[in-house]
Amino acid sequence: EIVLTQSPATLSLSPGERATLSCRASHSISSNLAWYQHKPGQAPRLIIYEISNRATGIPARFSGSGSGTDFTLTISDVEPEDFAVYYCLQRFEWPRTFGQGSKLEIK
Amino acid sequence: EEQLVQSGGGLVQPGGSLGLSCVGSGFTFSTYEMDWVRQAPGKGLEWVACISSGGGIVYSADSVKGRITVSRDNAKKTMYLEMNSLRAEDTAVYYCVRDNWAYAFDIWGQGTMVTVSS
Numbered sequence: 001e002i003v004l005t006q007s008p009a010t011l012s013l014s015p016g017e018r019a020t021l022s023c024r025a026s027h028s029i030s031s032n033l034a035w036y037q038h039k040p041g042q043a044p045r046l047i048i049y050e051i052s053n054r055a056t057g058i059p060a061r062f063s064g065s066g067s068g069t070d071f072t073l074t075i076s077d078v079e080p081e082d083f084a085v086y087y088c089l090q091r092f093e094w095p096r097t098f099g100q101g102s103k104l105e106i107k
Numbered sequence: 108e109e110q111l112v113q114s115g116g117g118l119v120q121p122g123g124s125l126g127l128s129c130v131g132s133g134f135t136f137s138t139y140e141m142d143w144v145r146q147a148p149g150k151g152l153e154w155v156a157c158i159s160s161g162g163g164i165v166y167s168a169d170s171v172k173g174r175i176t177v178s179r180d181n182a183k184k185t186m187y188l189e190m191n192s193l194r195a196e197d198t199a200v201y202y203c204v205r206d207n208w209a210y211a212f213d214i215w216g217q218g219t220m221v222t223v224s225s
Contacts, residue, residue, distance in 0.1 A: 030151060034211035036152070042136075043202055044144075044152065044202070046210070046212065049209060049211045049213070055210070077223065087151065089212065095154055098152040100151045104110075
């Protein structure tokens with residue numbers, strides 16, 4: 001099973017600051033890495049697919065990068081609506097696995 | 108509008124059974140793999156199972172293997188999750204998800220709560 005390890009567990013920022021979230025895979029997962037935003041009481045929302053492609057309707061302040069086993073989600077200027085939990089997901093191998101999540105909270 | 112609407116869930120005793128349904132609309136349901144994902148209270152997201160577009164192949168997580176049945180009726184644009192021998196640790200919000208190849212899990216149902224408790 002591929003284990004995804006996200007860091008930090010919690011990131012405290014003020015609106016307007018830059019957020020950098022990391023996802024490290026236990027084995028190479030090629031480009032099969034996606035990022036999700038999850039707010040309480042809502043369904044998760046696809047943010048990034050295939051490492052760096054923004055999903056439909058996602059603002060340009062969200063960007064993804066990385067390769068092999070190390071991946072990053074960057075939010076360039078955090079907006080109030082961006083505070084949430086973010087998960088990475090690999091679909092390279094069975095079973096599909098999520099990271100444990102990184103919480104972006106207001107400082 | 109492409110959407111998934113879930114039904115089912117509720118309270119069940121340990122060892123009991125429960126079924127969930129997920130209806131797709133606004134897209135050609137029969138051409139997509141579909142998945143179930145869950146989130147236990149206070150925990151992260153956990154992939155549960157995937158069913159192929161035709162329904163002939165199912166992959167599942169070890170945590171539920173042998174205790175779940177995933178099926179679909181493409182004529183009704185519906186996917187089903189039947190869970191047996193339920194345990195307290197199966198308590199979670201269950202989401203059905205469209206598995207859109209390179210676009211990953213791109214459409215999510217609204218989620219439905221399953222509580223396993225006596």
